[in-house]
Amino acid sequence: MKKSYLYILKCSDGTYYTGVTSNLGNRIQEHAEGKYPSSYTFWRRPVVLVFYSEFTCIKIAIEKEKQIKKWSRAKKEALIEENYHLLPNLAKKKFQ
Structure with missing residues (x-):
């Protein structure tokens, strides 16, 4: 069974990039080397x-990638920091 990876990169400007790949080491190297000049x-x-x-399953990895791309910065950081207990509350919209 072929493995797929969902990954999050922190960029030099402090933003996050979320992607999916079947070869994590190779894909991270491509990002680091700037293989694709038009990429984020x-x-x-x-x-x-x-x-x-x-x-x-690549389909599930892609589903999760699309989901995470819609998340707030705070929710992404809770995931990165393994603060899973914070994720449900960060999903709730705050009304004023």
């Missing part, structure tokens, strides 16, 4: 891998 991370190097998760 090209002008935001250096990048640091701050989170990854392994999947056996």
Whole structure:
């Protein structure tokens, strides 16, 4: 069974980039070297891998990537810092 990886990079400007790949080491190296000049991370190097998760189904990895891309910065940071208990409350919209 082929493995897939969901990963989060922290960019030099403090933003986060979320992606999916079947070869994590190779993909991180491509980001670090700036292989794709039109990519989000090209002008935001250096990048640091701050989170990854392994999947056996690429479809689920892609679903999770799309979900995480919609998350707030605070919720992404709770995931990165393994503060899983904070995730449900960070999903709630705050009304004023």
